[in-house]
Amino acid sequence: MLAIQRGAMQVVSEVLAGRNLNDALSQHFRQYFRLEPAERAAIQDISYGTLRHLGWLRAVLSKLLLKPLTDPQLEPLLLIAIYQLEYTRAAPYAIVDHAVTVTTKIGAGGAKGLVNAILRNFQRQRETLLKLGERNEVACYSHPQWWINLLKKHYPTEWQAMLATANSHPPMTLRINARKTDAPAYLKLLAEAGIAAKWLDDAAIQLLEAVPVTRLPQFAEGWVSVQDEGAQLAAKLLDLQEGQSVLDACAAPGGKTCHMLEMAKVDVIAIDHDEARLSRVHENLSRLQLSATVKCGDAAKPTEWWDGKPFDRILADVPCSASGVVRRHPDIKWLRRETDIAQFATQQAEILDALWPLLAEGGKLLYATCSIFPQENGEQINAFLARHEDAVLLPLAGEIQQQLTPNARHDGFYYALLAKGAPPAR
Numbered sequence: 001m002l003a004i005q006r007g008a009m010q011v012v013s014e015v016l017a018g019r020n021l022n023d024a025l026s027q028h029f030r031q032y033f034r035l036e037p038a039e040r041a042a043i044q045d046i047s048y049g050t051l052r053h054l055g056w057l058r059a060v061l062s063k064l065l066l067k068p069l070t071d072p073q074l075e076p077l078l079l080i081a082i083y084q085l086e087y088t089r090a091a092p093y094a095i096v097d098h099a100v101t102v103t104t105k106i107g108a109g110g111a112k113g114l115v116n117a118i119l120r121n122f123q124r125q126r127e128t129l130l131k132l133g134e135r136n137e138v139a140c141y142s143h144p145q146w147w148i149n150l151l152k153k154h155y156p157t158e159w160q161a162m163l164a165t166a167n168s169h170p171p172m173t174l175r176i177n178a179r180k181t182d183a184p185a186y187l188k189l190l191a192e193a194g195i196a197a198k199w200l201d202d203a204a205i206q207l208l209e210a211v212p213v214t215r216l217p218q219f220a221e222g223w224v225s226v227q228d229e230g231a232q233l234a235a236k237l238l239d240l241q242e243g244q245s246v247l248d249a250c251a252a253p254g255g256k257t258c259h260m261l262e263m264a265k266v267d268v269i270a271i272d273h274d275e276a277r278l279s280r281v282h283e284n285l286s287r288l289q290l291s292a293t294v295k296c297g298d299a300a301k302p303t304e305w306w307d308g309k310p311f312d313r314i315l316a317d318v319p320c321s322a323s324g325v326v327r328r329h330p331d332i333k334w335l336r337r338e339t340d341i342a343q344f345a346t347q348q349a350e351i352l353d354a355l356w357p358l359l360a361e362g363g364k365l366l367y368a369t370c371s372i373f374p375q376e377n378g379e380q381i382n383a384f385l386a387r388h389e390d391a392v393l394l395p396l397a398g399e400i401q402q403q404l405t406p407n408a409r410h411d412g413f414y415y416a417l418l419a420k421g422a423p424p425a426r
């Protein structure tokens, strides 16, 4: 357990210093390449869990500390150890003993007694500490206060359920490649492989328990991809017709690009401004045996990459707060600042305004975010409609709500389908 605790401590410490959780984990696994798969999985689980429950864990720690910690490494070590004591099945004595040993290994041996005392006090005072959330919303919901306040304001009846969902484990959902098979046939393959699953809708199948993709039948052959059910709506809402030209303006890692190509014979240009992330688009296209034109470019500056031919369909899956997918990325809620929301909204408006002239008359643009904050969603689209007289907001097919809030089936998403017509005569 030493390598596990030390690893989780280092990863959580990096995130608390401002680093993205996935990057911190990948870097750790590159550096400690001899870790066993089970050790990697445990480091990942403890890091995710600690960040999921960070609000409560920090409240507990501050209650147990009589004075501030002098060594910055001790906070993440104590947080992950308290997380393990409360949420994992590891033996409590081993958690405490190993945390004390890690204290020495990281050169903080002088704090061994303190680490031991805090963890033992946690065990003794657990019942009282569990009640910390009664008077402290950050401890109760493990989200920053500004985030809780925004949800209370915009979702007065749903906010508590939304925060609870954001702290839960996300479902693993598959998208069946319609060019290779269909959902009923793939469900049979899953059953034969001993993987329990249920069919949600169209191409979406939810696994009852997450498995590594290498266990999925025909994954390498491109029969299936991992994609949330909410994300699978984008390609469906675009109403694609054979032969259309489609721009996917913020495409990486290519989940929606590939879904569009699986659904219809269309010509897709996939743009993203992040060269490194574009390699994932190439990988996905290649595994699924699909093809698109992939270009590195800034969606807000089309003159740098657009050949002047209007598109029939545009998908603007814009950068956003990602507040609808926090259960998949629990670092997000701690790394975001309230002021980031307005910055995202400005960036999104720039992208939308820059893409609108690229849409053919009669064409459709789908604006998408994985955010639950109205400033990036409904308010953004209302402001866009006020600026563009030739834009019309269309109802979504199948009476799908524009704002999807996260639930047991899908993550939080927002969709607005805009059609381009002539501006009204004056």
Ligand SMILES: C[S@@+](CC[C@H](N)C(=O)[O-])C[C@H]1O[C@@H](n2cnc3c(N)ncnc32)[C@H](O)[C@@H]1O
Residues within 6 Å of the ligand: 231, 249, 250, 251, 252, 253, 254, 255, 256, 257, 271, 272, 273, 274, 277, 297, 298, 299, 300, 317, 318, 319, 320, 351
């Ligand atoms: C929500 S993700 C897109 C997910 C993708 N559509 C999918 O389904 O797999 C947003 C993407 O926008 C890209 N991005 C952000 N700002 C951009 C810009 N100005 N121009 C182009 N891409 C941008 C990011 O690099 C990121 O890959």
